[in-house]
Amino acid sequence: MASGRSASESAVVLAPLGRDADVAAELLRESGIEAIIAPSVSALAAELSAGAGFAVVTEEALRLADLRDLVGFISGQEEWSDLPFIVLTARGGGLERNPAASRLLDLLGNVTFLERPFHPTTLLSLAQSALRARRRQYEARRRLETIREGEERLRLALAAGGLGAWELDISVGELDASDECKAHFGRRKGDPFTYADLLLSVHPDDRAYMQASVAHCQETGEDYSVEYRCIWPNGDEHWVQVLGRLERDASGTPLRMVGVSQDITDRRQHEAAQRDFMAELERQVAERARQHETVTAQLHEAQKLETLGQLTGGVAHDFNNLLTPVIGNLDLLRRRHDDERSQRLIASALQASERARTLVSRLLSFARRQNLEARPVDTSALLEGMLELVRRSLGPLIAVRVDISRATPPAQVDPNQLELALLNLAVNARDAMPEGGELTFSIEPSTLGADNPLSLDAGDYVTIAVRDTGMGMDAETLRRAVEPFYSTKGVGKGTGLGLSMVHGLAAQSGGKLELESRPGEGTTARIWLPVAEAPHSSIEETGDDAGPELDPLHILLVDDEELVRSGTAEMLEDMGHRVDQAASGAQALQKLRDQAFDVLISDYLMPGMTGVQLIEEMRRQDNDLPVLLITGFAAFASASDAQFGRIAKPFRRGELARALAGVVSQAEKLALATEADVTPSQP
Numbered sequence: 001m002a003s004g005r006s007a008s009e010s011a012v013v014l015a016p017l018g019r020d021a022d023v024a025a026e027l028l029r030e031s032g033i034e035a036i037i038a039p040s041v042s043a044l045a046a047e048l049s050a051g052a053g054f055a056v057v058t059e060e061a062l063r064l065a066d067l068r069d070l071v072g073f074i075s076g077q078e079e080w081s082d083l084p085f086i087v088l089t090a091r092g093g094g095l096e097r098n099p100a101a102s103r104l105l106d107l108l109g110n111v112t113f114l115e116r117p118f119h120p121t122t123l124l125s126l127a128q129s130a131l132r133a134r135r136r137q138y139e140a141r142r143r144l145e146t147i148r149e150g151e152e153r154l155r156l157a158l159a160a161g162g163l164g165a166w167e168l169d170i171s172v173g174e175l176d177a178s179d180e181c182k183a184h185f186g187r188r189k190g191d192p193f194t195y196a197d198l199l200l201s202v203h204p205d206d207r208a209y210m211q212a213s214v215a216h217c218q219e220t221g222e223d224y225s226v227e228y229r230c231i232w233p234n235g236d237e238h239w240v241q242v243l244g245r246l247e248r249d250a251s252g253t254p255l256r257m258v259g260v261s262q263d264i265t266d267r268r269q270h271e272a273a274q275r276d277f278m279a280e281l282e283r284q285v286a287e288r289a290r291q292h293e294t295v296t297a298q299l300h301e302a303q304k305l306e307t308l309g310q311l312t313g314g315v316a317h318d319f320n321n322l323l324t325p326v327i328g329n330l331d332l333l334r335r336r337h338d339d340e341r342s343q344r345l346i347a348s349a350l351q352a353s354e355r356a357r358t359l360v361s362r363l364l365s366f367a368r369r370q371n372l373e374a375r376p377v378d379t380s381a382l383l384e385g386m387l388e389l390v391r392r393s394l395g396p397l398i399a400v401r402v403d404i405s406r407a408t409p410p411a412q413v414d415p416n417q418l419e420l421a422l423l424n425l426a427v428n429a430r431d432a433m434p435e436g437g438e439l440t441f442s443i444e445p446s447t448l449g450a451d452n453p454l455s456l457d458a459g460d461y462v463t464i465a466v467r468d469t470g471m472g473m474d475a476e477t478l479r480r481a482v483e484p485f486y487s488t489k490g491v492g493k494g495t496g497l498g499l500s501m502v503h504g505l506a507a508q509s510g511g512k513l514e515l516e517s518r519p520g521e522g523t524t525a526r527i528w529l530p531v532a533e534a535p536h537s538s539i540e541e542t543g544d545d546a547g548p549e550l551d552p553l554h555i556l557l558v559d560d561e562e563l564v565r566s567g568t569a570e571m572l573e574d575m576g577h578r579v580d581q582a583a584s585g586a587q588a589l590q591k592l593r594d595q596a597f598d599v600l601i602s603d604y605l606m607p608g609m610t611g612v613q614l615i616e617e618m619r620r621q622d623n624d625l626p627v628l629l630i631t632g633f634a635a636f637a638s639a640s641d642a643q644f645g646r647i648a649k650p651f652r653r654g655e656l657a658r659a660l661a662g663v664v665s666q667a668e669k670l671a672l673a674t675e676a677d678v679t680p681s682q683p
Contacts, residue, residue, distance in 0.1 A: 009053035009131055010034040014044045014061045015088070024056050024088075024123065031124045033131070045069035048083060054130035056123075059089040062104065074109060080141040084130035085111040086123070164261040166244075168195060170218065170254050184240050184263045186232025203229035203237070218254050221246050227264065239268040324650040325567025332574055332653065374509055376410040376532035377418065379443050379462055386419055390426050397436030398429075405444040411462040411529035413509045418529075421502040425466040425525050428499065432470025432523060440467045445531070454512050460531040461511065467524045473517040481515055502527065548661040553577045558588040558602040558614065559630070564649070568601070568630070571653045572660075585609030585617070592618060597625060599664065604631035615644055626667035628659055 011028050013035055015021035025035035038044040048055060085108040105111055112126055164181025175195040182193050185201050202210050206228035217224040224244035229237055244259025334346045391400055429439050442465045450458040482503040506513040510530045517523035555577050559565035569579045582588040585606060602611040611629050627644035645663035
């Protein structure tokens with residue numbers, strides 16, 4: 001049905017002889033029902049297709065007419081629709097008096113016969129009944145649309161999580177698997193995949209276990225949860241995780257099992273590699289245990305910290321991929337909806353997304369997968385921004401005080417590493433105050449002369465002091481406190497790397513870590529950082545402006561993540577650019593060979609070919625296309641840094657526009673410089 005009057009409650013009247021149509025329409029209108037008169041069967045079918053509540057038709061109007069259009073409408077109704085017909089007849093609807101009634105029943109389906117002459121009240125009563133039936137159909141349609149929307153959201157959620165859906169009819173042993181589920185067993189979209197096919201694909205060594213788990217679920221009603229190997233048609237071995245739940249009828253008889261599946265091959269391989277690695281490490285540790293017990297324990301702690309960093313970095317990188325389309329789409333919605341309520345809701349969602357972006361940035365900093373760049377930083381704002389995290393880390397027994405000089409100039413330091421350093425100092429202070437106490441942060445400007453006792457260059461500095469009221473350190477412990485792996489917390493309770501990391505950050509920033517402590521008098525850690533020459537910029541750039549305007553460009557966008565790629569394409573197209581998409585480096589190279597582009601925008605970390613490898617291969621083909629590289633964390637070879645612009649995930653429309661304008665501007669400057677170099681001198 002067309003959408004114009006798809007929920008209409010109007011009546012369409014077809015009575016071509018005499019004044020029957022006018023009389024019926026007038027009766028309906030007087031009762032408050034909109035009535036439309038159709039001059040022919042074709043016109044009736046057209047009006048019904050546009051939307052109607054019911055139809056009033058005289059028997060003679062259908063007797064000799066061409067009914068193909070009407071039959072087409074009736075047979076083409078959606079599953080929720082069964083339009084009511086009221087047929088005005090001179091012989092009633094009984095087969096004995098009116099043999100043609102059977103034909104009309106077969107033709108119209110939902111039909112009520114009204115014998116003429118009739119009382120107007122009877123027609124109006126039938127009309128109201130028809131409308132009530134039609135309203136129930138509209139309600140059924142709304143429920144059906146709601147169900148379909150829910151199913152579509154579930155399908156998208158499953159796809160985003162790499163999950164497949166399946167349903168097993170227990171009575172007939174029939175399996176209904178989604179395309180994603182089939183893919184977990186090596187099948188393609190549209191391939192047949194029965195329960196027998198599933199059983200045959202299970203690894204012979206795991207088949208009995210899998211079948212026993214199915215039987216146990218059906219017997220006990222407990223949730224179905226198994227992991228087993230399966231053999232793909234091409235011979236590859238994969239691991240799958242299958243989760244399910246049993247559904248019963250009202251009598252308790254098992255009806256079906258429904259659930260999800262997931263390919264966990266990568267996870268299993270990683271776990272196996274991790275087990276092998278840990279086994280080898282433990283073997284080596286055992287060989288040296290008697291002679292190097294303390295050193296071995298410290299190295300083991302360092303390895304655990306590195307593993308945690310890798311896991312944290314991986315999770316943060318994946319979360320960046322999820323945040324990128326969320327932030328980008330919210331930005332687009334903000335630009336397209338200018339009503340106050342939408343703006344308020346979108347602004348709230350963007351604020352939450354920006355907080356998530358800050359959290360991911362801290363996780364990447366912890367995992368050492370963040371670009372480390374010293375820049376002018378407002379240390380007061382940085383400290384205030386992380387106080388909530390510090391308080392949660394310290395617990396309720398420790399009071400946190402802050403003493404900040406509002407005249408403090410910006411410091412030249414990497415803000416992410418500074419956050420991590422302050423958090424390390426806070427955790428050390430917490431461990432030194434097991435019974436509770438007070439931790440004070442203070443920030444103030446300082447000036448050092450040429451002969452200062454810290455052996456720092458003369459000049460202006462920002463000092464950040466962290467003071468605790470804990471147990472303090474003796475002279476020997478204080479002397480060795482910043483040594484790597486030195487710890488007084490005992491085996492398994494610390495890595496001995498916290499203070500050494502703070503010491504390294506201060507030194508690399510052109511400053512110094514100064515420690516003061518006495519037993520029973522607490523500890524003061526003071527970080528000296530040089531004052532920045534330039535004014536500070538905001539720690540968190542939200543990028544919520546529109547960004548610079550550019551002439552429309554033809555852009556090749558490369559990203560293996562569908563959500564990130566489609567979201568980025570939406571932002572670029574919103575800027576007025578034409579975007580071609582590729583899901584891999586190989587696809588991108590083929591497109592580059594087939595047509596010309598103005599800019600290449602590529603993800604860095606992709607399977608098969610990274611973004612840097614794609615750029616290098618493109619350059620080998622003498623293609624000097626401007627490039628913007630997108631990354632969740634930066635791990636580029638320094639020699640390649642000058643070949644492309646970079647933008648970090650997640651980003652907003654304004655940030656993307658500025659980064660794109662930057663690479664285009666750089667390419668134009670390079671082209672002008674090259675042209676100037678090769679232009680011959682004028683006589």
